[in-house]
Amino acid sequence: MVLNSSNPKTVVAWMAALSVGMGSSSDGLFFVAAVLTCMLVGFLVNGMYSLLFSINGVMNVYQKVAHWVERVVSGIFALAGLGLLRSAFSRNPA
Structure with missing residues (x-):
């Protein structure tokens, strides 16, 4: 948990995931459920990585x-970031 919390990319990714699912009318219970879901997904994904990379030859x-994986993932993150910027600028001021 400390490693993931200290990684700025991870924090930004989880903040983006939470902000996509939450609206201004979301209550505290929804927020708690969303955070718990994100924690569960994080544990499952990290467990999967641990199992996968423990298999001989996978590494x-x-x-x-x-290099190809990093290029594709960076492109996906760039598109997601542009999408977040676009949605932020397209909102009507409150």
């Missing part, structure tokens, strides 16, 4: 394709 394959 070697990943190291061979890492």
Whole structure:
């Protein structure tokens, strides 16, 4: 938890996930459920990574394709960021 909380990319990604699902009328119970869901997803994904990369040869394959994976993921993050900026500027002022 400390490692994920200290990683700025992780914090921004979870904040974006929560902000997409929450509206101005969301109550505290919805927020707690959303945070608990994000925690569960985080544990499951990290557990999956641990299991996957403990298999012999998986790390070697990943190291061979890492540059392509990083390019695709960075493109996805850039598109998501642009989408968030677009939605922020398209909102009507309250």
